[in-house]
Amino acid sequence: MDLSKLPVDGGVRQRGEQVTRLETFVDAAFAFAVTLLVVSFDAMPDTFAELYDALRRLPAFLAGFAILALFWHGHHRFSRSFGLEDGTIVVLSMSLVAATMFYVYPLRMVMSAAMGFFTGGWAPSEFKVQSMTEFRLIFVIYGVGFAVLAAIIAWMNAHALRKAEQLRLDAAEKLAARAEVVAHLALIGCAALSVVLALAIPERQGWMFALPGLAYGLLGILMPMMSIHYGRRVQALAAQRDAG
Template sequence: MDLSTLPIDGGVRQRGEQVTRLETFVDAAFAFAMTLLVVSFDAMPESFAQLYDALRRLPAFLAGFAILAMFWQAHHRFSRRFGLEDTTIVLASMLLVAATLFYVYPLRMVMSAAMGFFTGGWAPSEFKVQSFLEFRLIFVIYGVGFAILAAIIAWMNVHALRKAAVLQLDAAERLAAESEVALNLVLIACAVLSVAVALVIPPSVGWMQALPGSVYALLGIAMPVLSIRYGRRIQALAAAQDAAP
């Protein structure tokens, strides 16, 4: 492969120029998962009241959509950067699809509960629990699913680093893969923290029940900051390599 002819995005050469059957399958699976987040009726809304009820569910749908899109984009970015499709990547992609389809309903439940809490009940919650034990378990299930998705993306990038010599990765491209691993480790750490909080908070203190979900709000600060810092380092390293004789 003539690497000099490959397109460059953010200082990283894009080896996966063609969309493969594996990518198409993963894309289709994520698209199907996102349809499971959509508000559904047995029939089209027949009144403004029914339409308004659907609109009240929109915040939960958008929040869940954004999370699934984050993991889909991570897989897409990996495919474009490295173009790897060996046995390990096929297995990882299949596991990603399976985990996503399992994760979508806990995601919908937790997002609807979160939006119900933050909107003061305006957005209806589909998260109905009969006991505090069920409350703990749903956050454990959600956190485990979230961590598994992030772990699979991290594993794929670790595999790319192991194939650095075969792929002829330069320093900027290795840093790009390392950044993906680091970012997904942050996602895993956040999920583990949320699960731990859900398991230790006392049932008698009502306001603490918001803590397991609120832990994920930390990602709204950590992820953009880390992404910007890594992005600047990657571009600076790529520019230095281009300037070198």
């Protein structure tokens, strides 16, 4: 393979030029997971009131869709960047599909509850908590699912780093892979923080019930900071490579 002729994205040469059957299967699985987030009807709305009620569920769907898109794009970016499809990657990709199928219902429940909270009840919540134990468990299940998805993507990029010589990765591409690992470790860290907060909240501190969900808000700060930090360094190393 002549690496000099490969397209470049973000300083990384795109080795995965062809869409494989494995990628197609993963894409189809994520597409199916998205359909499970869509508002379901026993019948199509036939009045404005029913349509309006369906539209109230849109914020939760969009939030859940964004989370699934985050992990789908992580897999897509890995596939395009490295074109690696050995036994380890096949197993990890299948694990990603299985974890996504498990994760989609806790995701829908938590996102509907979050949108209900942020909209002051305008968006309906499907998260009906009967006890403090149930409250803790749903955030534990959600956090574990979130962390597992992030861990799989991190593992895939770490595996690519172990294959650096075989893939002929240069300094920019190795740094980009390490940045992916670090970013997904940050996702795991926020999920772990959320689980700890859910387990630690006293039963009668109502205002603290929002803390497990707000823990994920840290990603709105951490992810852009890491993107800028690593992005500049990768681009600088890529410029040196191209100049050479």
